[in-house]
Amino acid sequence: MLKGIGVSGGYGMGHAVVVKRADLSYVKKEECHPDTEHRRFSEALECFYNRNTELAKSVKDTLGEKESEIITGHVMIMKDPYMLSEINKKIDEGKCAEEALEEVCDSFIDMLSSANDEFTVQRAVDVRDIKTEILSLLTGAEQVDVSNLKEGTVLVAHELTPSMTAGIDRKKVVGIITELGSGTSHAAILARAMEIPAVLGAPDATKEIKSDDIVVADGNSGDVIINPDADKKELYTRKKIEYIERRKALLRFKGMPTRTKDGIKADLFCNIGTADDAETVAKYDGEGIGLFRTEFLFMDRSGVPDENEQFEAYKKVLLVMKEKPVIIRTLDIGGDKDIPYLGLTKEENPFLGFRAVRYCLKHTEIFKTQLKALVRASGYGKLSIMIPLVTGVEELREVRKMVEDIMRELEKQSVPYDKDLKVGVMIETPSAAIIADILAGEADFFSIGTNDLTGYTLAVDRGNANVAYLYSVFAPSVLRTIKNIISEAKRAGIPVGMCGEAAADPMLIPLLISFGLDEFSVSASSVLSTRREISRWDKARADEIANRIMELKTERDVVEALGKIVNDTV
Amino acid sequence: MVSKKLTVRNPQGFHMRPAMNFANAMGKYSCEVFIKSNGAETNGKSIMNLIAAGIKCGTDIEIVCSGEQEKEALDEAVSMVESGFGE
Known part of the structure; x- marks a missing residue:
C-alpha cells in the first residue's frame, strides 16, 4: 500500500495506466540557424496557444470559469512580450529553440520560487509546466494522450500538468494517482471539479505500480492499494457504491429550505x-x-x-x-x-x-x-x-x-x-x-x-x-x-x-x-x-x-x- | 524621461491579471517602462517580471518611462494603477 494525500474524494478502482515521464532531452547543436530555430519555436508556440485556448474553452463549459483560468493563465504567461523577446534573443545568438526556451524559463522559475508568498511560488510551477509542454512539442517527445484511455482506467503519473488533467476523459478515468502535488495543486483543483477520486503526492507510485495492475485510489484517506485481494476488492466496491449513493442523496437537499423534520426553520x-x-x-x-x-x-x-x-x-x-x-x-x-x-x-x-x-x-x-x-x-x-x-x-x-x-x-x-x-x-x-x-x-x-x-x-x-x-x-x-x-x-x-x-x-x-x-x-x-x-x-x-x-x-x-x-x- | 511616484491600491497588487493588463498596455508603446519598488527595478512590459517583483497593495512605486511616447505611456500606466486595474 502507498500513502499519499487524498485531494479529491471518492474511490477509484481500475486498471492502472502508468504514464512514463516524457524524455525531453535534446542535443545542444553547436551551429543553429536562427531562421530555422525561430520557425520551430513559433510553430511550437502556435500549437501551444491553440491547444490551450481550445482546452480552456471546454474547461469553462464543463467545469467552470475559475478552473478554466488555470489554463488561460498558461497562455497569458507564454504571451509575455519580455519572456518571448528573451527567448528570441537567445535564438539570435545561435542557440537552438529548446535551449533558449529552457534557459529563459529556468531563470523565471528561480526568480519566482524564491518569492515568499504562495501565489508567486505557484507561478513557478506554472512556468515549469509550460516549459515541459513546449519542450515536448519541440522535441516531438511522445505526448501522453490522456484523452484516449480505456474505460475504468486509473491514471498513474509522476506529475500531472493542468492541461493534462483537464484533457482527461471523465467517462474513462476513474482515479488519479501522482507522485508530486498536494491539495492546492492545479491538478487537485481540476480533479475535484471533475469529480475524479485523486491521490497526489504518493511517493514512488510510478515505480511500485505497473500498467494493468489493479489499483484503488482512495481519494478520502489518500491510501493507494495495489492488486487488492478479493476481500479488499469487495470492500472498496461497497465503499464506492455507498459514497456515490451518499452524494446523490445529498444533492436532493440542494435548493431546499433548511428545517427540522417537524418544519421548524433554521x-x-x-x-x-x-x-x-x-x-x-x-x-x-x-x-x-x-x-x-x-x-x-x-x-x-x-x-x-x-x-x-x-x-x-x-x-x-x-x-x-x-x-x-x-x-x-x-x-x-x-x-x-x-x-x-x-x-x-x-x-x-x-x-x-x-x-x-x-x-x-x-x-x-x-x-x-x-x-x-x-x-x-x-x-x-x-x-x-x-x-x-x-x-x-x-x-x-x-x-x-x-x-x-x-x-x-x-x-x-x-x-x-x-x-x-x-x-x-x-x-x-x-x-x-x-x-x-x-x-x-x-x-x-x-x-x-x-x-x-x-x-x-x-x-x-x-x-x-x-x-x-x-x-x-x-x-x-x-x-x-x-x-x-x-x-x-x-x-x-x-x-x-x-x-x-x-x-x-x-x-x-x-x-x-x-x-x-x-x-x-x-x-x-x-x-x-x-x-x-x-x-x-x-x-x-x-x-x-x-x-x-x-x-x-x-x-x-x-x-x-x-x-x-x-x-x-x- | 518622465516618471511619477504613487502607491499601489488594489487589494491584490500586481497579481496575474493586473500584471497582464499592465504589461499588455505598456507593450503598445515603444518607450521603455520601468517600475521602481523596494529598491528594485522591474521591466513594466513583462508579466512575469511584474509578478516576480511581488508588488503588493500598499507598496510605494515609481513608474519611469523613457523614449518615444513616454508621456502617453506614463499617463496610461498611472491611470491603470490608480484605478486599481479596473478590478
Whole structure:
C-alpha cells in the first residue's frame, strides 16, 4: 500500500495506466540557424496557444470559469512580450529553440520560487509546466494522450500538468494517482471539479505500480492499494457504491429550505475568509454568511488597508449575497494570528493576551477605519457587525458607541448606511458565556465560536499533543455552556448562531435543535450535509435526546451515547 | 524621461491579471517602462517580471518611462494603477 494525500474524494478502482515521464532531452547543436530555430519555436508556440485556448474553452463549459483560468493563465504567461523577446534573443545568438526556451524559463522559475508568498511560488510551477509542454512539442517527445484511455482506467503519473488533467476523459478515468502535488495543486483543483477520486503526492507510485495492475485510489484517506485481494476488492466496491449513493442523496437537499423534520426553520449560513469566497457560498447553496473573517484583508501586505479598500471588499460580499444576511467579524488578530506591521509583541500567553477586540479598542485609529468602512458598506445589503473575544459588556458598549458616532458623522455628510445595522457578540470566552444574560440585554445577536470556547472552557491548547485529548465540544462543561448561551439569548429574544466547526457536527446537531439554535454557520462544502442532518430530527425527539445526554457525567459517555443514537436513527 | 511616484491600491497588487493588463498596455508603446519598488527595478512590459517583483497593495512605486511616447505611456500606466486595474 502507498500513502499519499487524498485531494479529491471518492474511490477509484481500475486498471492502472502508468504514464512514463516524457524524455525531453535534446542535443545542444553547436551551429543553429536562427531562421530555422525561430520557425520551430513559433510553430511550437502556435500549437501551444491553440491547444490551450481550445482546452480552456471546454474547461469553462464543463467545469467552470475559475478552473478554466488555470489554463488561460498558461497562455497569458507564454504571451509575455519580455519572456518571448528573451527567448528570441537567445535564438539570435545561435542557440537552438529548446535551449533558449529552457534557459529563459529556468531563470523565471528561480526568480519566482524564491518569492515568499504562495501565489508567486505557484507561478513557478506554472512556468515549469509550460516549459515541459513546449519542450515536448519541440522535441516531438511522445505526448501522453490522456484523452484516449480505456474505460475504468486509473491514471498513474509522476506529475500531472493542468492541461493534462483537464484533457482527461471523465467517462474513462476513474482515479488519479501522482507522485508530486498536494491539495492546492492545479491538478487537485481540476480533479475535484471533475469529480475524479485523486491521490497526489504518493511517493514512488510510478515505480511500485505497473500498467494493468489493479489499483484503488482512495481519494478520502489518500491510501493507494495495489492488486487488492478479493476481500479488499469487495470492500472498496461497497465503499464506492455507498459514497456515490451518499452524494446523490445529498444533492436532493440542494435548493431546499433548511428545517427540522417537524418544519421548524433554521438559518444555514457559511463561514468565509475572503471576499471571493462569497461566490462559493452562493454555489453551495448557503443562505447567508455567518462569519466573514476580515483578517485576510490585513495579511500579506506592508500596511493597514485604508477605509476605501476595506469598504470595497465588504461591499463586494454584500452585493454578491444580494440582501442575504452577512455577519462580518471585526479584526481578530493576536493569539496565533500575527500581522508583522501591527507591531504585536511576543507574549508569554498569546491566547490570554493582547488580541482581537482588546487590540482594536487600544488602536482606535485602525478600529475606527474598519468600523467606518463597515457602516458605509451596510447601505449595500444586510450587514451585521460581530465583535470577537468579548469578556464583558463594557467592550460591547464601547464598540457600539463608536459605531453610533460614525453613524452620526455619516449622517452629517449624507452618506447612506443601514440605520438598522446590528452589532452582536461572538461568544467564545467562558466569561461571556457565564454573563450571557447580561450581554443578551444589550447585544443584537449572539454567535457561538465553538473552537475557542471549547479551548478556553477546558483550558486546553489543542495544538499541544499531550493535552489535545481533552479538547472536545462534547465535554459536559462545554455542552452546558452552549446550552446556557442559547437559552439566555432566547430569553432576551435575540437570535443566536454558531460559527465553529461544531455547527456541522452530525452528533451535536440534535442537541442544538433542542437548545433552540437559530443559525448554523458552516464551511461551504458542509452546507448540504448540515441541511440533511437538521432535517433528520423533530423537536420532540431532539428534546428527548438532549434530556438524556445532559444527564451524562463524562465526555466519553456523551460521545458513546450520541454516536449510537445518531447512527441508529434513520 | 518622465516618471511619477504613487502607491499601489488594489487589494491584490500586481497579481496575474493586473500584471497582464499592465504589461499588455505598456507593450503598445515603444518607450521603455520601468517600475521602481523596494529598491528594485522591474521591466513594466513583462508579466512575469511584474509578478516576480511581488508588488503588493500598499507598496510605494515609481513608474519611469523613457523614449518615444513616454508621456502617453506614463499617463496610461498611472491611470491603470490608480484605478486599481479596473478590478
